[in-house]
Amino acid sequence: MNYKPLFSLLLLCIIIQSCNNSKFKCSDFKTGKFFIPETEELLKYTREYQDSISEFFIKRDKKIQKYLVIRKKSTQTEWVNGENKGNPVYEKIEWVNDCSYRLTYDESKMELDEYQINLNKNKGILVEMTGFFGNCAKYEATFTSETGEITKQKGTFCKY
Template identity: 45%
Template sequence: MKKPIFLLVVILIIGFTTSAQEMTCADFKIGQFYIPEDMANHTIVSDDGKSELKSKRDPATKKYIVLREKNTQIEWKNGIGNGNPEYEIIEWIDDCTYRLTYDSTKSELDEGKQWVNENNGIVVSKTKIENRCLYYTATMTTNDGQKISQDGIICKE
């Protein structure tokens, strides 16, 4: 009789610890994160069809570090304190979706960042959470109707 009770207790403990480790969207709202992959591929959808766009990225950039508080984030290339950070504003749409724009009060925006802001920013939506990483699709709909999207990953440190 003691063996089945002991076995049941062990199974329950394993079940609770396994489910307790599952991450949710809330785990990605505040903290330190990194973006591990090359994020230079974009898809553009317009009335004329669909096309792929590959941006040039500095080959020395291995990953981005992201410091996020509830409504702001700072991105650093290759580590905190390296170069000029990018300051961004987060507007939460729901627990797993937010709009990202660049913060012009903290740094001067180049033409590309101004264009993103003028086109209502980038909407980031969760596609799945696996291990300590959130997979997402980032989409921007331009004022002339083009949709630019990019799939990516952000991982919790």
């Protein structure tokens, strides 16, 4: 029996698996400086309401290349396109477990708009880390509107 094809397939599987492995785990993303790259995935949202599920895309702002996130134990500051550029967004973090946390906007550090006020009233944004690759974590963010619509967004954040 010729074992070359079997050996080649096994070697290919090992290479693919090793490329997908990451040395990081959830706790490595609890504090530090991260960036969220502007990707197509970031523009896609899924909305669930009653018995229906729909998808929608937001328009990409071509001026935005990435978001910078500075995360401390219980706070997070987000900047568009880099630190000290524009107005930062301040958020409070409540860790649910090692891989999940809830974000609410920090009204003591900034004036909230109606959207941010409503998100805070509805328990903020639940962020769950779902996997790792390279120096990045995949996440799914979920938030609920006043009317009970559940909106989900998937994305990636990477260590700086």
